[in-house]
Amino acid sequence: MTMLRRFRLRPLFLLVSSIALLASSGSAAFAQGKDRALTNNGDLLTVRDGRFGELFPGAPGVPPNLSVLALDVDRDGEVERLLVPGTDTWRPEHGARVTYDAAGGTAILLWSTYTATGTSSLHFTSFSDDGFTAIETVQAGDVPLFFETPPHILVTEDSFRLELAPEEVVEASRKIFHLVWREADGGVHYLPLVFVEGHFVGWSESLNLSAALQQAHQGQAPVALAPALRSTLAVQTTADGRGLLVTFAEGAFGRIATLRIDVRPMELSLLGDQVRDLIFQLADLYDPEDLEAMASGLRGHIIIIGSTMSLNPAVVHYLADQLSSWLLANGGGYGYGGLENLGNDAQAQTLTLGGAVYASTVADPADPDQQVLDLDLGAFLDGDGNHEQLAQLLDLSIRADYPAPAVPGTETATVFPSQNGRGLLVAWDHGDAGLGYVENDGGGWGLPLSLSLGPDLDTEGAHELLRRKAR
Numbered sequence: 001m002t003m004l005r006r007f008r009l010r011p012l013f014l015l016v017s018s019i020a021l022l023a024s025s026g027s028a029a030f031a032q033g034k035d036r037a038l039t040n041n042g043d044l045l046t047v048r049d050g051r052f053g054e055l056f057p058g059a060p061g062v063p064p065n066l067s068v069l070a071l072d073v074d075r076d077g078e079v080e081r082l083l084v085p086g087t088d089t090w091r092p093e094h095g096a097r098v099t100y101d102a103a104g105g106t107a108i109l110l111w112s113t114y115t116a117t118g119t120s121s122l123h124f125t126s127f128s129d130d131g132f133t134a135i136e137t138v139q140a141g142d143v144p145l146f147f148e149t150p151p152h153i154l155v156t157e158d159s160f161r162l163e164l165a166p167e168e169v170v171e172a173s174r175k176i177f178h179l180v181w182r183e184a185d186g187g188v189h190y191l192p193l194v195f196v197e198g199h200f201v202g203w204s205e206s207l208n209l210s211a212a213l214q215q216a217h218q219g220q221a222p223v224a225l226a227p228a229l230r231s232t233l234a235v236q237t238t239a240d241g242r243g244l245l246v247t248f249a250e251g252a253f254g255r256i257a258t259l260r261i262d263v264r265p266m267e268l269s270l271l272g273d274q275v276r277d278l279i280f281q282l283a284d285l286y287d288p289e290d291l292e293a294m295a296s297g298l299r300g301h302i303i304i305i306g307s308t309m310s311l312n313p314a315v316v317h318y319l320a321d322q323l324s325s326w327l328l329a330n331g332g333g334y335g336y337g338g339l340e341n342l343g344n345d346a347q348a349q350t351l352t353l354g355g356a357v358y359a360s361t362v363a364d365p366a367d368p369d370q371q372v373l374d375l376d377l378g379a380f381l382d383g384d385g386n387h388e389q390l391a392q393l394l395d396l397s398i399r400a401d402y403p404a405p406a407v408p409g410t411e412t413a414t415v416f417p418s419q420n421g422r423g424l425l426v427a428w429d430h431g432d433a434g435l436g437y438v439e440n441d442g443g444g445w446g447l448p449l450s451l452s453l454g455p456d457l458d459t460e461g462a463h464e465l466l467r468r469k470a471r
Contacts, residue, residue, distance in 0.1 A: 103173035106198025151181035223254030416470035
């Protein structure tokens with residue numbers, strides 16, 4: 001761990017450095033990040049950015065005009081200010097935020113710095129009683145990322161509980177920072193940063209969401225997109241808090257769409273690994289060509305393993321029945337030499353079935369006509385990396401895909417998706433007259449409507465009304 005530089009503060013009130021807020025079409029944009037968090041024992045953590053001489057008056061060791069990050073730890077009114085190691089550079093930090101992982105007892109700090117080319121890079125570090133971890137710069141695969149505009153960042157959380165024995169319970173928590181951004185070419189991309197127990201688990205490739213939408217319209221004639229829609233992008237969490245909805249306009253075919261990204265429960269990844277191992281274990285117990293014995297053994301062991309997890313028992317039995325039937329129907333084609341492939345396919349089938357249950361794409365009340373299009377993540381990786389890591393973590397589906405409406409003007413329009421992802425509302429500026437907007441609930445775009453502004457309703461208030469209406 002890095003040695004801490006500690007400074008003691010005793011003010012009656014803390015002066016919080018201002019953080020610019022960026023409007024984000026109903027989502028949490030990067031510079032909107034939370035800058036405070038509470039620890040397990042009630043300490044208040046506040047992350048600040050500013051010049052060293054302003055944050056640490058008279059302190060030696062760092063030129064006073066350098067930009068730095070500081071973390072205040074307020075213990076019952078006694079504040080200790082810590083310099084975040086490695087942030088004392090000529091590149092100003094901005095948009096700093098902090099979140100706390102209660103299970104791991106770890107704070108995660110996230111911030112951005114500008115580069116010489118005018119782009120920005122994203123960085124993070126973790127803080128615990130042991131100090132700060134080394135700073136990481138966000139990358140996709142092995143390639144550092146540079147953002148033309150600040151990425152949208154939303155955080156989802158879930159937990160895991162495994163009962164190994166009556167007196168032995170394993171618990172873990174997971175936080176995922178979901179990054180969504182537009183590249184200079186207009187393409188929309190996605191990258192998850194996954195922390196388990198406050199510890200970063202490693203890099204994955206990013207996903208090209210625009211390519212996923214374009215694939216659905218291959219072979220179609222290009223359609224012009226209204227200039228006001230070209231940079232439209234909205235991100236929000238799903239109603240259940242387990243995933244997010246990404247709404248954007250795509251220029252090649254003149255479409256506006258909402259993609260849903262669902263996070264699979266932590267237990268599913270473990271169950272998939274267990275099913276894969278079970279195939280090898282059952283092959284030692286039974287003749288691999290005796291599919292009935294293999295399938296029966298697989299079903300029984302899945303129920304036993306599932307009973308130790310915090311999965312719904314009905315889901316466990318469903319998975320056990322489906323995987324048993326799948327093995328009976330498909331296991332005969334692998335033979336003695338194909339156990340590894342059989343194990344890998346059984347693992348993939350577990351994730352597919354479990355993901356369908358938890359993402360509600362099997363019987364989705366919001367999609368009675370089964371119009372949701374499920375996507376293969378491997379087809380849309382930005383790099384050449386293996387997609388298995390993301391496939392165990394995420395489900396990706398297109399929830400809405402409509403021809404873009406005609407929007408006047410060139411100023412960027414604002415889009416508001418519904419909570420189920422199927423409905424869309426697009427709003428634009430009418431100047432002094434107020435706002436214009438149009439809705440699509442899945443049955444086509446309605447007639448354009450307008451909302452007048454005045455002393456009792458400004459643009460911000462009007463957007464909030466439209467956001468509620470869309471939901």
